[in-house]
Amino acid sequence: MEAESEGETEAVDPYEVDTEEDEPANDQHQDADPLDQDDAEWVRNTNNFPRIPRLTGQPGIKVPLPDDPSPLDIYKLFITDELINNWKSIQAMEACSSARNVGVPRNLPAHRHLEETNSSRLLGTSSCCPFLVRLQGHVARLSMFLSILAFFHIADNATFVPxxxxxxxxxxxxxxxxxxxxxxxxxxxxxxxxxxxxxxxxxxxxxxxxxxxxxxxxxxxxxxxxxxxxxxxxxxxxxxxxxxxxxxxxxxxxxxxxxxxxxxDKEHRLYIDNCYCCPELWGRLKGHATMMVGTCRRNRVGMPADLFEGRQRAGDLDYRRKGQLLATRWFHKREVVNFS
Incomplete structure (x- = not known):
């Protein structure tokens, strides 16, 4: 009885986060075997669940924002002025190249329009085109818009490989x-x-x-x-x-x-569906201090064969463990296999 009580008091809460004793896991996780687990066999027990370590990264926004940012402020974080200017230069080169090929002077409409028009305004109205078709006339003439669109490029053709x-x-x-x-x-x-x-x-x-x-x-x-x-x-x-x-x-x-x-190596927790989930992936992520949870197909390589023996009824639950790896099989209207 004493041994049993001692075993019960030493049980570890799997959701307890160890904030003081966690050691950086990067060194010990490098080049780990894909299925490097504590136990060699799949077993059915609930002893010695691993502690869940804390996240080592600092989640959140990494750039300063205005007190009351507008949609345009957020948009410019992704579509920067530098990016648009680069597009304009590539577009101008394409227009000049086409002009030389067909013998048209440098004052080709598309080239001239690029120098006159605010490309940001054209991009904005183009993204709203299916809904706000009347905005085009307030930003650029139709001929200007079509000539720019004809030479719109975001990559230099000279860098393409066959x-x-x-x-x-x-x-x-x-x-x-x-x-x-x-x-x-x-x-x-x-x-x-x-x-x-x-x-x-x-x-x-x-x-x-x-x-x-x-x-x-x-x-x-x-x-x-x-x-x-x-x-x-x-x-x-x-x-x-x-x-x-x-x-x-x-x-x-x-x-x-x-x-x-x-x-x-930042202790993230990845959730995936059965298209990606498999024991091999779990082993690779574990080797880099990353947890994984997902549904899994029963025919994946490395799955416990005895977990799928017999027929389940609605509400039945079974599981197998292999070190820190847990596979569960639950049945309601259809079979659901989870991996974590």
């Missing part, structure tokens, strides 16, 4: 803007402990070799984005465009590791 080149990028025409967004997203905000990864769709029905169809999304046809977001606010911290790039792996484990790279 398709046969091993460094070919399928989205080289927008890659500078994607890189700019990823840089700004990280500079402006640090996410809280809980983050998640999922796909998003950009509507598109034209012709493109990396256009995808996702039947479970509200927007079924378009370009697929992998997004890492803060769970509390929905803030997009990092994104990647699915574009069949030969240089990048589209395996869920590699996509997750790539998006989570800036947040590793």
């Amino acid at each position: 398709f046969e080149d091993p460094h070919y990028d399928p989205i080289d025409k927008i890659r500078p803007f994607v890189d700019h967004l990823n840089t700004v997203f990280k500079q402006l905000y640090e996410p809280d402990r809980e983050v998640c990864i999922d796909e998003a769709m950009v509507p598109f029905k034209g012709r493109s070799k990396f256009k995808v169809y996702m039947k479970n999304k509200p927007t079924k046809w378009g370009f697929k984005l992998y997004e890492l977001c803060e769970s509390k606010s929905g803030y997009v911290y990092s994104l990647e465009v699915y574009c069949a790039d030969k240089r990048l792996s589209n395996k869920p484990v590699d996509v997750t590791k790539h998006l989570m790279q800036p947040l590793l």
Whole structure:
């Protein structure tokens, strides 16, 4: 009886945060084996749950804001004047190049309009075009708007590499803007402990070799984005465009590791669905002081086979543990397998 009472008093609350005894885990987590766990076998016990360490980052806005920021102030944090000026210079080079190719003088309408018009105003009215079509006339003449739109570029054509080149990028025409967004997203905000990864769709029905169809999304046809977001606010911290790039792996484990790279070793908690969740990913994230929670498919490599033996009835719950790794199987109207 005494031994049992002592065992009960030593039980650890899994949700207790150790604020004094936590040691930096970066050194001991580097180059860890993908399935480096305390126990060699899947077992069914609830002893010695690990403590949940505190977040080492400082979540929140990282730049000063006015006392009462306007929508324009927030917009300029992402679409900066430097970015727009760079677009204008690339656009002017494209207009001049086209003028030389067809033998048109330098006073090509598009080139002249670039020097006369505020590009920020044109970008603003273009984004509102489906709803506020009458704004165009107050900002620029129709001929001016169409001539600028015809030469609109955000990347220099001279830097493009051919398709046969091993460094070919399928989205080289927008890659500078994607890189700019990823840089700004990280500079402006640090996410809280809980983050998640999922796909998003950009509507598109034209012709493109990396256009995808996702039947479970509200927007079924378009370009697929992998997004890492803060769970509390929905803030997009990092994104990647699915574009069949030969240089990048589209395996869920590699996509997750790539998006989570800036947040590793900070004790974040990642929530994912069964498209990404697997024991291999859990092991990789654990090796970099990052927790993971998600639904999982029962046929993933490394899952406990005996967990799925027998038939469950509504409300039944079963689980297996392997060191700090926990797999649960719950049944209501259908089977739900969770991983954490």
